[in-house]
Structure formats: structure tokens, C-alpha cells
Amino acid sequence: MTIQFNDETFRGAYTFKNSEWALKRFPFPFHEDSYMYSVNMEQHKGGPAGSIYEKRFDVDEHYLSEMRDRAEVLKEDPLRCQSLPNMTLAGWDLLELIMVSKSEDYPDMFELQRKGDKWRWINKPMGIDDSFTFLDEATLPFGPMEYITRQTQGDFVVLDQRDENLWMDAGMVTTQADWSLDFDIGMNFFEWHAPVPKAHEMGIFVRALKFLLNVQQGAPARRLNWTMTVNPLLDTSPENYHKWGTQKRTITANNIGEKQHLRVELQTFFRLPRSNALVFPIRCYLASFDDLMTVPKWGRRLHRVIRDLPEELATYKGFIDNRPMMLDYLSKFDDGKPTSNGIWPDRETEPLRD
Amino acid sequence: MSNFSFPESIKSRPTYARLEPRAGKSYLFVADAEGAEAIIDLASNDKSLMSKSHVIYIPKNTGKKYTLQLEKLNINQLYIGPSYSAAQSRLRHTLVSSHMGLQLYLSGTEGLIGQAQRDAMVAGIPHTAIQSEHRGSIGRRMQCVHCKGITEDVDIDPYVCSHCGLSLFVRDHYSRRLAAFQGVCIDAEEPGNIPTAVELYK
Amino acid sequence: MSGSEKINVKVSKIVLLNDLVTRFEFKRIDGELFPTFSGGAHTIVEMKDGGITRRNPYSLMSDPMDQHSYAISVRRDDEGRGGSLFMHNNVKVSDDMVLSYPVNLFSLDLRAKKHLMIAGGIGITPFMAQIKQLDRSHGNWELHYSARSPSLSAYADDLVSMHPNDVHMYYDSENKSIDLENLLDGQPLGTHLYICGPKGMIDWAVGQAVNLGWPNEVIHYEEFLAPKPGKPFQVMLSASNKLVSVGETESLLEAIEREGVDAPYLCRGGACGQCETVVIEAEGEFIHMDHWLEDKEKLSRKKIMPCVSRFDGKTLVLDR
Incomplete structure (x- = not known):
């Protein structure tokens, strides 16, 4: 196998770390020196070799540890994975999409054998070898969505399309940026985004919905989103907020580089063929400030973005209280030089000349 | 007057309108407390x-204030019960044995409207096809996002979860499936730092 | 890119079902599997008809589980612009053709406790795939299918023999029509209604259901408007700076495409809203044929759906 999997934790002692390889391919989410909402959708049809855009479902060094973390979350709270009764077919769609994609994109790790509806799925990293009957729930240990998303990094939200809207009717959500599937399941696109400030008034959600309703089979789309997390904690759930909330106040000038993480979501959108539903995978990537600062362009840019971010957004993203300390730290990496467009590190060409 | 005009809020927060007659094959009303006034108003229009309607009414703390008036409306089938949960099996039975064309009218507190709406959605009525009019108390049905326990008739913010005891702030984020607003720990980041509770909308 | 992804296919079989309807079956040229689809989906068939590329939508009526072939059924329309005539007269077995990936604007609502289907004539086709999908999941459905006569009722015999209790036939020739009011009256709560057929039938069925208090959210219908022929007219495409003549038997969208101007589309039947185009200037009458724009928008003279709508007048300038 080509990937060396880390043995790490996203809780307790927080032994999570990014290798040089992982940091190099980290999806830094700012393509310019400022940030505002936009419907920043593009086609999800591959990307530079080795980048997180290359494969349909990216597998990286955190795979096994993330799956272990997910299993722990589900043991504690099974409500993190739910599917309303109308979504079973979409669950099979998702299982098929992931199994086909992963076995084609990573043949050394995943294998899918199909004879009619008799399927055999081999997941070598996780040591799984299961035979089952496609579309027969009785032949799998979990429902189809739960089965495959216990083996795939990132959260998954499955949206039913009806009445010119998208309805969040199923999901596997254990690495979320502070929202509850158990609470939001059954809501439409505008309702589950209701708590987001400003974007409704800007018409962002109306345009985004129009785009998503027209995502077609064979033509998936993607975008990046971001927030901040103290400690590499994947499960920043509202359910456990009373347990992890105090961690946000443990930042000091001495530990901020190590503890403060930029949390980036690669959001992709695939039309599911058999159900006409839409799946919305939300893959979370974490990187500490210290690690990010090893890329000079990212250092300059992150300082400018955080400094100029409107107060409402910093509040919504939950770091308004820590912003002054972040800026003290980040300003040391900003020499005021211009930066190149785009999200890539551009180590060879940075800094641009004045 | 039992009407309250809620300030504009986020898009997940339910909104209410006056009940109005609509074409249908049969009519079912579920109401509590001052919600009876909405039925009485509709009946006068x-x-x-009413002679084609089934009314399920829970007086709550209004005692006999409205029951006499309802009894005079010539309602085909009038049930007056002590609580929503007591009335629930009757409501569910009525829904599953109903046919398409049923018009459902809900009136009263948000807790009653939300729970009846949930039972009707399970029976197959789209939530947008259900009319609802808020009357009376502005107390809310709250879910603690941490322990999942429901606290009824919450009219202060923050409030104490009646199950796990955490102090929760009252959000406008609302789940039709749970028939509840969301309560979130208010002192999660600084335990013990709990502001004094204030009355909602005061 | 306009429309959806494309698939190169060969015509593998042509079956004459009756005087008007013919089934066409397709295999992929690259030997790969077809994408699966959901019942009610359509494909856009590209036809090279002389200098014109026609793109007509047809409901996929094969089994959604079958990834080895796709099938459509085409009713010959002697009055139409020629798309169906082209399929009937010019397409031969083993011809190469291009299909789009499936797009569904008429999908089942899987929350329904019962699916009540009303078909008129060739409107049976999307239900063929939906019934196969529902059978696979033990769904609760019932079909009421009306046709002119037994000899013009495509697939009726198959449907009745496979589903004798769920399929109900009505023939004009026998003076039998659907007693819709009674049919709707007894349906259990949670029933969804699906209608596919001529416009008159859709209006009638939707109107009845609404009058009986059925909510809009449970009423689903699909009416493909074949673009109608009309008087030729000229259009100025402002962004691409081209003056284009729209012929009698081509649509405005087809004329735009013929000139090499890329324009978005999905359904090509006035239903999906994708091709909505801004009108910059107009002197003359709009012939709006779509059911996408609101009446208000049609009156505003600021928007047109070029897949089905036309223009009669001196000047039309579009932002395209």
C-alpha cells in the first residue's frame, strides 16, 4: 500500500499530526487575501496529481484513525447516523458510488466484485471482506449508508430533491463544525442554513440551491468551506459542546501555534442515479497554525483574512474571543509583501516582488 | 387578545397565519387553550x-373558559381532553383512517401546533398543507441538544433543562421532526458564568 | 458545457408497437455499462437531420436496474417539426446516435404511502420505469391508463398481464373514461398523484385533485412540450454578435446552437428553467410556450425560454 497510515487520536492526548506530504496537499481555502461568502462551486473532475481534488473520495494518512474516531462517536451516540425511511434507496446509491469510485481510484486498497446483485467488497486497510446482495438490507450489518460511511472519511449528508428544494433526510455526521444532524434532519436547504448570518440577505443560498438542484449525473461539483477549531478535535458537535467548550479558552500566546487549527471542509456534490437524491460529502482537513506557517504565502494570507473578517462571521465561526491572540501570532508571519492568486503554496515563486 | 406578533427571525423558525376555510373532503381541528378562539372565529365566518368537523381540544390552564362556546358550535365530533399525550392516540387513529382531501387546522401554543404537525406529517400530510394559528402563551417546547430531553412551556432565557440540569439558551432554530426549539448550554466555555434569566420577548 | 454528459450508442433494436408508436433500444458503443437512473428520468436524443441537430427529450422506459441497454418509445407526430418523424423514418438498426445522461424532472416521492398514476396515451412511458423501480422495493402503486383504443395502447397487454390488480385500462373507443372524482375520494392519507399525458388531461386531473383538497406537494405531473413549428423569424444574439434566422421547423434554441453559440439547457421541453434567456430588446409578439416562466414574467417581455417559445415581429435581441 502506498499510504502510510498514522496511528493518532482526535481527542484526549490529541496525537494527530500532519506529515510533510499531508501538509503539502492541505486544502488552504483562501484564493485571495480576503474572504466573503460566495457560491464558489466548480466541477469535481479530478485535479493536480496527489492533490485532494484528484480522486472522487480522497483517502489519506488519517484514514484508519478517523474511522476509529467515528466508531467511538457512534458507540457513544448512535443518533449521529440517521436515515429517514424514504432514503434507503439513496443509501444504496451512495454505497455503490463509493465502492465503485474507491475500487477504481485505489485498486491497491479496495476491491469490488459484482456478479449481478451478488457483491463482494474488500477494504484492505480496514481488514473488511464482506459479501452481500445489492438492495437487500438484510445482508449487511448496518443500513447501506451507515455501512459504507463507517469506511469513508468525512461526513455525509444525503438530500432528497422535491418541491424545488433539497431536504436533509439522511446523514452520517461525526466531524461537524458545530451542527446537529439529529436536530436538523428533515429540514430543507434554507432551514438548515438558517443560523448562518448575512448569507441569506446576500442571496447566497438562493443561488447555491439553484446550482445544486441542477447538478447532473456524471457531473459532480465541489467547493471549500472553513472554520477554526482549538485542538485537532474532529467531533465539535453541539451535543458535546458542554464538554469541549472550555478547550476554546485554553489558548495562550505560548501554545496558540500548536493548538489553534484551521479546519477546512472539502464539500462535494454528486447526483445519485437510482434515487435522484443528492449526496453532499463534507470532508474535514485540519492543520495547526504552526504547520501552516511553514508555507510563507499561507502565513501572509491567513493574517490578512482573519484581520479583515467581518465581526459577524468571526462570531458565527466561533473565534471572536480568540481573534486578538490569533492576530498577535499571525502578524509575525506577514511581512506585507504581495501574494499570488489561488490556493496553492507556490513555494518556488513566493514572495512575489513588490 | 390572545394574538402575539412574533418578530422576524431566522428561516427555520415557524411562522403562523390566521386559519381560513379551504376546499376539502373532511376537516380536523386540534387546539389547546386560547387556540379555541381561532376555531370560534373561523366558525363565525x-x-x-363545523357540522363536518372533528375537533380535538385541550383546555390546558383555561379551564372551562372556552368549552361551553365550543359546545354551542354544532361541531360534528367534539373531544375535550386533559393533555396532548392523552389525546394523541385518538389523533393518530383519526389520521391513519382519514382519506386524501382532509384539511387539518391547528391553533394554540407552539408546543401543541408542533406536536400535532409532527403526527400529521408522519401520517403523510405535507407540513406546508397544514394551517396553523398561534394563540395564547408564547412558551416554547425546547429540546436540550445535549441530553435530548424535552422541556415544555419554556418562557425564560436561559432556562434549566428539566432532565440534565444544564443552563440552556433559547434558540430560534426549530425542528419539525422533534417539534421543538433548540436549547444549547450557555456556560460551556466558562462554566458557572450564567446570565440572569429574562422573560422571552420582554 | 450545455446539457448533461453524453453517451455514444448504437441502435440495437427497433420494435413497431402499433400504428403510431415505435420502441428504440440502444447499446453503448464503448461496451461499458449505462448509468442507472430513477423512474421518470428522460434522455435527450440527438438527431442529425440534414443541417439541423435536433435534440428531443424522451422518457427512459427500460428497467432502471438494467445497465446493458436503454429504451425509449416514440409516438409519431405527423404535425410536429419532424423529430419524431425523423426517428420513425430515418433511424435504422445499428445507426450511431448520441444520448444524454439521464435527467429526472418527474421523480417519485418515496415518502408516499401510495403512488397513484394517471397515464394518457404515450404518457405511459415514464410510468413503465417507475413501476419497475417500485416493484423492486415492494412499493404500493396503482396505474390508471387511458388510450384511444386497444390497438393504440402501447404496453397495455404486458402491464395488465403482469399486474392484473394494479393496472386499470380505459379506452375512448369503448366510451370508458377514468372516474377521477371517485378514484381520488377514497385514497388513503399520504397518497401521491402522478399524471403524464396530454395537456388537457393534466389540467383536468390537477384541477380535480386541487378542488378535492389535495395539497400541491403531492401532485406531480410531466408534460413534455414538443417545440411547435411556427413562422420563421430573426434574432440578434447580442453577446456573441450574431444575427440568426430561425426556420419554420427548428426551435430558437436549435437555431442558436446551429450558429455555434453555447446555450444552457436540460429538458428542452419548457419545464426545467435552464435555458431561461434575458431579452434585451423586442418589437413584436412573444409566443411563450413554456410552463416555467410566471405569467408576470411573460408579460414583462424580459425573458424567454428558447427551447419551446418563439417570436413574431420586427426585432428580437437576446443576451446570449
């Missing part, structure tokens, strides 16, 4: 409606 459309006299023939």
Missing part, C-alpha cells in the same frame, strides 16, 4: 364548516 363559515357556519357550515
Whole structure:
């Protein structure tokens, strides 16, 4: 196998770390020196070799540890994975999409054998070898969505399309940026985004919905989103907020580089063929400030973005209280030089000349 | 007057309108407390409606204030019960044995409207096809996002979860499936730092 | 890119079902599997008809589980612009053709406790795939299918023999029509209604259901408007700076495409809203044929759906 999997934790002692390889391919989410909402959708049809855009479902060094973390979350709270009764077919769609994609994109790790509806799925990293009957729930240990998303990094939200809207009717959500599937399941696109400030008034959600309703089979789309997390904690759930909330106040000038993480979501959108539903995978990537600062362009840019971010957004993203300390730290990496467009590190060409 | 005009809020927060007559094959009303006034108003606009209707009414703390008036409306089938949960099996039975064309009218507190709406959605009525009019108390049905326990008739913010005891702030984020607003720990980042509770909308 | 992804296919079989309807079956040229689809989906068939590329939508009526072939059924329309005539007269077995990936604007609502289907004539086709999908999941459905006569009722015999209790036939020739009011009256709560057929039938069925208090959210219908022929007219495409003549038997969208101007589309039947185009200037009458724009928008003279709508007048300038 080509990937060396880390043995790490996203809780307790927080032994999570990014290798040089992982940091190099980290999806830094700012393509310019400022940030505002936009419907920043593009086609999800591959990307530079080795980048997180290359494969349909990216597998990286955190795979096994993330799956272990997910299993722990589900043991504690099974409500993190739910599917309303109308979504079973979409669950099979998702299982098929992931199994086909992963076995084609990573043949050394995943294998899918199909004879009619008799399927055999081999997941070598996780040591799984299961035979089952496609579309027969009785032949799998979990429902189809739960089965495959216990083996795939990132959260998954499955949206039913009806009445010119998208309805969040199923999901596997254990690495979320502070929202509850158990609470939001059954809501439409505008309702589950209701708590987001400003974007409704800007018409962002109306345009985004129009785009998503027209995502077609064979033509998936993607975008990046971001927030901040103290400690590499994947499960920043509202359910456990009373347990992890105090961690946000443990930042000091001495530990901020190590503890403060930029949390980036690669959001992709695939039309599911058999159900006409839409799946919305939300893959979370974490990187500490210290690690990010090893890329000079990212250092300059992150300082400018955080400094100029409107107060409402910093509040919504939950770091308004820590912003002054972040800026003290980040300003040391900003020499005021211009930066190149785009999200890539551009180590060879940075800094641009004045 | 039992009407309250809620300030504009986020898009997940339910909104209410006045009940109005609509074409249908049969009519079911579920109401609590001052919600009876909405039925009485509708009945005065459309006299023939009540003779085709089934009304499930829970007086709550209004005692006999409205029951006498309801009894005079010539309602085809009038049930007056002590609580929503007592009335629930009757409501569910009525829904599953109903046919398409049923018109459902809900009136009263947000807790009653939300729970009846949830039972009706399970039975197959789209939530947008259900009319609802808020009357009376502005107390809310809250879910603690941490322990999942429901606290009824919450009219202060923050409030104490009646199950796990955490102090929770009252959000406008609302789940139709749970028939509840969301309560979130208010002192999660600084335990013990709990502001004094204030009355909602005061 | 306009429309959806494309698939190169060969015509593998042509079956004459009756005087008007013919089934066409397709295999992929690259030997790969077809994408699966959901019942009610359509494909856009590209036809090279002389200098014109026609793109007509047809409901996929094969089994959604079958990834080895796709099938459509085409009713010959002697009055139409020629798309169906082209399929009937010019397409031969083993011809190469291009299909789009499936797009569904008429999908089942899987929350329904019962699916009540009303078909008129060739409107049976999307239900063929939906019934196969529902059978696979033990769904609760019932079909009421009306046709002119037994000899013009495509697939009726198959449907009745496979589902004798769920399929109900009505023939004009026998003076039998659907007693819709009674049919709707007894349906259990949670029933969804699906209608596919001529416009008159859709209006009638939707109107009845609404009058009986059925909510809009449970009423689903699909009406493909074949673009109608009309008087030729000229259009100025402002962004691409081209003056284009729209012929009698081509649509405005087809004329735009013929000139090499890329324009978005999905359904090509006035239903999906994708091709909505801004009108910059107009002197003359709009012939709006779509059911996408609101009446208000049609009156505003600021928007047109070029897949089905036309223009009669001196000047039309579009932002395209």
C-alpha cells in the first residue's frame, strides 16, 4: 500500500499530526487575501496529481484513525447516523458510488466484485471482506449508508430533491463544525442554513440551491468551506459542546501555534442515479497554525483574512474571543509583501516582488 | 387578545397565519387553550364548516373558559381532553383512517401546533398543507441538544433543562421532526458564568 | 458545457408497437455499462437531420436496474417539426446516435404511502420505469391508463398481464373514461398523484385533485412540450454578435446552437428553467410556450425560454 497510515487520536492526548506530504496537499481555502461568502462551486473532475481534488473520495494518512474516531462517536451516540425511511434507496446509491469510485481510484486498497446483485467488497486497510446482495438490507450489518460511511472519511449528508428544494433526510455526521444532524434532519436547504448570518440577505443560498438542484449525473461539483477549531478535535458537535467548550479558552500566546487549527471542509456534490437524491460529502482537513506557517504565502494570507473578517462571521465561526491572540501570532508571519492568486503554496515563486 | 406578533427571525423558525376555510373532503381541528378562539372565529365566518368537523381540544390552564362556546358550535365530533399525550392516540387513529382531501387546522401554543404537525406529517400530510394559528402563551417546547430531553412551556432565557440540569439558551432554530426549539448550554466555555434569566420577548 | 454528459450508442433494436408508436433500444458503443437512473428520468436524443441537430427529450422506459441497454418509445407526430418523424423514418438498426445522461424532472416521492398514476396515451412511458423501480422495493402503486383504443395502447397487454390488480385500462373507443372524482375520494392519507399525458388531461386531473383538497406537494405531473413549428423569424444574439434566422421547423434554441453559440439547457421541453434567456430588446409578439416562466414574467417581455417559445415581429435581441 502506498499510504502510510498514522496511528493518532482526535481527542484526549490529541496525537494527530500532519506529515510533510499531508501538509503539502492541505486544502488552504483562501484564493485571495480576503474572504466573503460566495457560491464558489466548480466541477469535481479530478485535479493536480496527489492533490485532494484528484480522486472522487480522497483517502489519506488519517484514514484508519478517523474511522476509529467515528466508531467511538457512534458507540457513544448512535443518533449521529440517521436515515429517514424514504432514503434507503439513496443509501444504496451512495454505497455503490463509493465502492465503485474507491475500487477504481485505489485498486491497491479496495476491491469490488459484482456478479449481478451478488457483491463482494474488500477494504484492505480496514481488514473488511464482506459479501452481500445489492438492495437487500438484510445482508449487511448496518443500513447501506451507515455501512459504507463507517469506511469513508468525512461526513455525509444525503438530500432528497422535491418541491424545488433539497431536504436533509439522511446523514452520517461525526466531524461537524458545530451542527446537529439529529436536530436538523428533515429540514430543507434554507432551514438548515438558517443560523448562518448575512448569507441569506446576500442571496447566497438562493443561488447555491439553484446550482445544486441542477447538478447532473456524471457531473459532480465541489467547493471549500472553513472554520477554526482549538485542538485537532474532529467531533465539535453541539451535543458535546458542554464538554469541549472550555478547550476554546485554553489558548495562550505560548501554545496558540500548536493548538489553534484551521479546519477546512472539502464539500462535494454528486447526483445519485437510482434515487435522484443528492449526496453532499463534507470532508474535514485540519492543520495547526504552526504547520501552516511553514508555507510563507499561507502565513501572509491567513493574517490578512482573519484581520479583515467581518465581526459577524468571526462570531458565527466561533473565534471572536480568540481573534486578538490569533492576530498577535499571525502578524509575525506577514511581512506585507504581495501574494499570488489561488490556493496553492507556490513555494518556488513566493514572495512575489513588490 | 390572545394574538402575539412574533418578530422576524431566522428561516427555520415557524411562522403562523390566521386559519381560513379551504376546499376539502373532511376537516380536523386540534387546539389547546386560547387556540379555541381561532376555531370560534373561523366558525363565525363559515357556519357550515363545523357540522363536518372533528375537533380535538385541550383546555390546558383555561379551564372551562372556552368549552361551553365550543359546545354551542354544532361541531360534528367534539373531544375535550386533559393533555396532548392523552389525546394523541385518538389523533393518530383519526389520521391513519382519514382519506386524501382532509384539511387539518391547528391553533394554540407552539408546543401543541408542533406536536400535532409532527403526527400529521408522519401520517403523510405535507407540513406546508397544514394551517396553523398561534394563540395564547408564547412558551416554547425546547429540546436540550445535549441530553435530548424535552422541556415544555419554556418562557425564560436561559432556562434549566428539566432532565440534565444544564443552563440552556433559547434558540430560534426549530425542528419539525422533534417539534421543538433548540436549547444549547450557555456556560460551556466558562462554566458557572450564567446570565440572569429574562422573560422571552420582554 | 450545455446539457448533461453524453453517451455514444448504437441502435440495437427497433420494435413497431402499433400504428403510431415505435420502441428504440440502444447499446453503448464503448461496451461499458449505462448509468442507472430513477423512474421518470428522460434522455435527450440527438438527431442529425440534414443541417439541423435536433435534440428531443424522451422518457427512459427500460428497467432502471438494467445497465446493458436503454429504451425509449416514440409516438409519431405527423404535425410536429419532424423529430419524431425523423426517428420513425430515418433511424435504422445499428445507426450511431448520441444520448444524454439521464435527467429526472418527474421523480417519485418515496415518502408516499401510495403512488397513484394517471397515464394518457404515450404518457405511459415514464410510468413503465417507475413501476419497475417500485416493484423492486415492494412499493404500493396503482396505474390508471387511458388510450384511444386497444390497438393504440402501447404496453397495455404486458402491464395488465403482469399486474392484473394494479393496472386499470380505459379506452375512448369503448366510451370508458377514468372516474377521477371517485378514484381520488377514497385514497388513503399520504397518497401521491402522478399524471403524464396530454395537456388537457393534466389540467383536468390537477384541477380535480386541487378542488378535492389535495395539497400541491403531492401532485406531480410531466408534460413534455414538443417545440411547435411556427413562422420563421430573426434574432440578434447580442453577446456573441450574431444575427440568426430561425426556420419554420427548428426551435430558437436549435437555431442558436446551429450558429455555434453555447446555450444552457436540460429538458428542452419548457419545464426545467435552464435555458431561461434575458431579452434585451423586442418589437413584436412573444409566443411563450413554456410552463416555467410566471405569467408576470411573460408579460414583462424580459425573458424567454428558447427551447419551446418563439417570436413574431420586427426585432428580437437576446443576451446570449
